[in-house]
Amino acid sequence: MSNLSTKWLKKSPWVYHVGTGGCNNCDIEILDCLTPRFDVERFGIKLVVSPRHADVLLVSGPVSYHIKPRLQEVYQQVPKPCVVACIGACACSMGIFKDAYSVAGPVDKVIREVDPNAIFVYVPGCPPKPETMIMALVKALQKI
């Protein structure tokens, strides 16, 4: 990863939203970021509709067995460099679904199966505030 590429990436992170079996609570908070009150377009953050255009994957929800291969496939479809943001307690650590029979594991474990070098951001909360999500993205992009 060259210096120059991350310089532009910091200025325009395009996010793609993946739901992996969450309760819709985090998804609604993600949509809140796009409202005039928070207006993430100020930082160049844009919600895109195809994983091929994405720089950041926003993953919400504990990964169920059903969605696990899909999440891995979507991750492989994203052009690198990219960041995976685990939104909410479930995505970070499975939350209240820990040890449940239908859950494959937290997002980082599932994605490390296909790419051990993936970059993660953890945004805990049930659901996290939109401010927290924006701050997490900004901090993560500064760390790359």
Next chain:
Amino acid sequence: MENYLYYFLAFLIFPGFLFTSIFGLVVTWVDRKVSALIQWRVGPPFLQPFYDFFKLWHKELLVPSSARKTGFLFAPFVGVTSVTLIATILGVINLNPEFRFVGDVIVLVYLFLIPPLTIVWGGFASGNPISALGAGREIKLMVAYELPFIITLATVLFKVGTFSLGEIIEYQQVHGILLQYPSMILAFIVSLLVLQAKLGQVPFDIAEAECEIMEGPLLEYSGPPLGMYKLMNAMLYVTVPWFIISLYWGGTIFSGINILWSIIKYVLILTVVILIKNTNPRVRIDQAVKFFWGWISLIALAALILMVLGY
């Protein structure tokens, strides 16, 4: 020999690639900023389209296994080249209306067909069923808006009695702008609606409907080719209004106070585009075809008949 050098520089720098791309990206920022202000948001910073473009150039390029590789990678570059050629011809003729070659308006009409065709090409080449759906919609939309566009063009060409853009501009410098005639005002309104469809802006962004078919033909694109498509759209933002200004509004003159007046003409057309974009929902493809082949073609025909009657 010097002539070749001049046209080569014209293609690469002044009205061609460099000028049109930078101006187009700035116009994209204006579009996004004004849309944000209309929605009571703050909007992106000034350099945002440039950041997006350079970021896409530094991203990985993925080619899907189902794609036809040559067409998939070639299409966006063909599109950008054709828009550059349009900008060069328009710019050279606007700078110097004496410059002409046989039937240059016809050449421009054909060149304006190439950018949507490259989107269709890329969409079908990417081997994704949703992209193919979007590409099919792009073809239907193109067939829909070309009919009124050609009728309005015929109105102008028969009024002036020439196939040369330079002569149209000179005619307007001698006799006053064409917009003073009622028939031309009708044709101008039709052209503005066709402009909206040619730019793929909101009431007619059927081919690239984000929330419906996921940007359609652009769905499988990543990295540099996606950046080229975004650049092509940005350059169309400059060239299509410029063509309409040359046809109806006396062209643009790059000297003294006239530069300001040329920019004001352009900004007025841009304002109309952005306002239509922000106040209308997307129509279905059958509604768009009915709209262009029904009322809009009738208005264009009315303009043609009024022109023949001498108004």
